[in-house]
Structure formats: structure tokens, C-alpha cells
Amino acid sequence: MPARLFLSSGDLIADRRFEFARDLQLKGDLVAAGEIRERLGQREPAIAAFRRAREADPDDRHGASVRLMRLGAENLSEMPKGYVQALFDQYAPRFEAALLGDLNYRAPQLLFKAVLAACLAEKKPAFFRRAIDLGCGTGLAASTFAREVDHFIGIDLSPKMIDQARATGFYETLEVDDMVQALRRKPDASAELILAADAMVYVSDLVPVLGEVKRVLTVGGLVAFTLETHGSEGVVIGEGLRYAHGAEYVRKAVSGAGLKLLSLEEASPRTEDDQPVRGLVVVASRS
Numbered sequence: 001m002p003a004r005l006f007l008s009s010g011d012l013i014a015d016r017r018f019e020f021a022r023d024l025q026l027k028g029d030l031v032a033a034g035e036i037r038e039r040l041g042q043r044e045p046a047i048a049a050f051r052r053a054r055e056a057d058p059d060d061r062h063g064a065s066v067r068l069m070r071l072g073a074e075n076l077s078e079m080p081k082g083y084v085q086a087l088f089d090q091y092a093p094r095f096e097a098a099l100l101g102d103l104n105y106r107a108p109q110l111l112f113k114a115v116l117a118a119c120l121a122e123k124k125p126a127f128f129r130r131a132i133d134l135g136c137g138t139g140l141a142a143s144t145f146a147r148e149v150d151h152f153i154g155i156d157l158s159p160k161m162i163d164q165a166r167a168t169g170f171y172e173t174l175e176v177d178d179m180v181q182a183l184r185r186k187p188d189a190s191a192e193l194i195l196a197a198d199a200m201v202y203v204s205d206l207v208p209v210l211g212e213v214k215r216v217l218t219v220g221g222l223v224a225f226t227l228e229t230h231g232s233e234g235v236v237i238g239e240g241l242r243y244a245h246g247a248e249y250v251r252k253a254v255s256g257a258g259l260k261l262l263s264l265e266e267a268s269p270r271t272e273d274d275q276p277v278r279g280l281v282v283v284a285s286r287s
Contacts, residue, residue, distance in 0.1 A: 088158035135199025196225035210257035
């Protein structure tokens with residue numbers, strides 16, 4: 001085999017990263033190779049590596065499509081289910097320790113406070129006979145609302161997250177499924193509360209899920225969810241490879257789904273790199 005010719009860029013760190021990316025690519029780790037090339041500012045080689053990674057894994061469990069969207073190489077679309085499932089299956093054993101210990105995760109508490117405020121404003125008791133926890137994870141939201149809910153249904157795409165949630169005893173029923181598909185199987189007007197703590201950040205277009213939410217909610221029922229946000233319009237992929245929704249987009253999505261917006265407040269659901277992540281807490285009702 002002829003020797004590979006390598007010319008130094010004059011930047012020792014950049015040179016080492018380039019060599020590392022090339023070695024990863026030769027070993028078949030195309031996603032890692034693409035990530036390093038992206039950090040080096042080599043956009044086209046990064047895009048090529050991510051596209052080859054997706055071709056090698058049609059389920060896209062490493063999220064090459066998400067990285068291509070982030071680079072602007074493809075139009076914004078929904079995240080591949082294989083990626084979300086693999087991400088949280090891998091994350092499940094250390095999920096709570098990482099969120100609570102490292103990221104100061106507070107989305108369930110933000111939802112609890114917002115739901116209590118909405119009930120007070122609507123002059124109705126903060127008690128719900130049946131609630132659905134979308135993207136339930138290990139059960140942190142159900143734990144927060146346990147005294148206010150008689151029966152909880154948990155839905156998550158990750159089987160290993162569902163295993164963790166089952167051990168809590170908070171749920172009457174647990175389902176491994178995409179949130180829209182799971183909601184479609186629910187009867188009309190069958191839940192008084194629907195929660196999504198840090199789950200909608202993996203959903204680009206909120207209207208389909210909110211449309212199903214409206215159908216499943218009882219009249220006067222509430223939906224409460226957290227989002228990440230940004231200072232512009234529409235929906236983008238953030239640095240954490242999660243969707244960030246502009247506030248005006250959220251207002252239109254809630255209205256477009258036929259729900260009544262009760263509150264939309266800025267609040268940070270977690271901390272990353274010692275900085276609060278910009279977020280929104282949304283409460284809406286079925287009129």
C-alpha cells in the first residue's frame with residue numbers, strides 16, 4: 001500500500017484531529033469522523049461522512065440525519081425513531097443521575113408549577129383522574145404529579161426507559177411507542193391531563209401531536225409541555241441536537257391544533273456547559 005501523503009496545516013491540534021478523523025473513517029466509524037470534520041470546519045467532508053453513515057445504517061441509530069439537518073445539508077424533518085430509541089436505551093441506566101446530578105434538570109417542577117397556576121386561574125381543582133405522560137422516561141414527571149393524578153399512562157419510544165419507569169410503580173399502563181401513534185389509539189376525551197417534560201424537543205412539527213392531544217383531552221383538560229427555544233422564528237436544530245422552537249411558532253401550533261393557549265413562559269429546563277438552556281413552558285386547554 002503506498003504511504004498516505006499528509007501536509008501539515010501549521011496547527012498541531014487541527015492536524016491531530018484531521019488524522020484522527022481519517023483513522024476513524026478508515027475504521028468505519030463514519031459518524032465520529034463526520035463530527036470531527038465538522039468541528040474542523042470541513043463542511044463538505046463532514047456531510048459526505050454523515051451521508052455514508054446513514055447509508056450503512058438505514059435505521060440511522062447514530063443520528064446522521066440529525067447532523068445533516070444541523071449542517072443545513074437537508075431540510076428540517078422529524079428525527080429518525082431508531083436514533084431516539086438508541087439514544088435513550090443507552091442513556092437509561094444513568095438517566096436520572098445525569099439529569100439531576102449534572103444538568104440540574106427541572107422540567108417536571110416547571111410543569112407542576114405551571115399546571116397549578118393554570119388550575120388556579122381557571123378556578124378548577126388541580127386533580128386529574130387520568131393523565132398521559134408523553135416521553136415518560138424513567139418517571140420523573142409522574143413522580144412530581146403523583147398526588148394530583150389517580151391513573152398515569154406512560155409512553156416512551158425507549159424500551160429500557162419503560163423498564164425504568166415500570167419499577168417506580170407510578171404508572172397504571174406503560175407503552176413503548178411513538179407519541180403520535182400511541183395517542184391515536186386512545187379514545188376520544190379519555191384524559192384530563194397530558195404532560196410532556198422535555199419530550200417535544202425531539203419533535204419538529206408540533207401540530208400532529210397537538211392535534212391528537214386535543215382529541216384525547218376531555219373538555220377543559222390540560223396539556224403542559226416544555227420546549228427549548230431560540231431568539232428567532234420557526235424551528236431549528238440546536239447544538240445539543242434537539243429541536244428549538246420559536247415562541248411565535250408555538251403559539252401558531254397550539255392555535256392550529258384547536259387548543260386554547262393558557263400560558264407560555266420562558267424558563268430553563270436544564271443546564272448545559274454551566275449555562276441555562278433557553279426554554280419555554282406551555283400550558284393549553286381543550287375548550
